[in-house]
Amino acid sequence: IESVTAGIPLIVIPVLGDQQRNAQVIKRIGTGIRLEKTSLNSSDELVSAIRSILETEEYTRKARLVGEMIRNRPFSAREIFVRNMVFLAKYGPLRQLDHYGQQLNFIQYFLIDVIAFLGFIFILVICLVFQCLRWSTRKLIRKTKT
Structure with missing residues (x-):
């Protein structure tokens, strides 16, 4: 610059x-x-x-x-800053200019619902893998006994 x-x-x-x-x-x-x-x-x-x-x-x-x-x-950074501060002092904070993230609740803000869903999927996959391993080892053990 x-x-x-x-x-x-x-x-x-x-x-x-x-x-x-x-x-x-x-x-x-x-x-x-x-x-x-x-x-x-x-x-x-x-x-x-x-x-x-x-x-x-x-x-x-x-x-x-x-x-x-x-x-x-046309306007220096100082002039723009002063104009914005005068506007803010006159009209106060404007809700329509707030970032949408300020209106999120705790669960939405920290993505707890997404983390819970992904955690459920992860646990489900682990359980399915465990069940498949258990099922295949039982089949293997039965074959070796006979």
């Missing part, structure tokens, strides 16, 4: 977490190049990306444009 705000083109190599999404956004808006971490096995692709970033003016132009757009957005 800082590089985009400063208007600097990027070479992005995503590794973990939200880096995949961020790299995709950088590639889509045209402010940088996305490389896969497996491409670092050889230096050719990295050198090519660096040359492309340095020699292609389009990356710099788009990066500066996006950076300027971010710096000149």
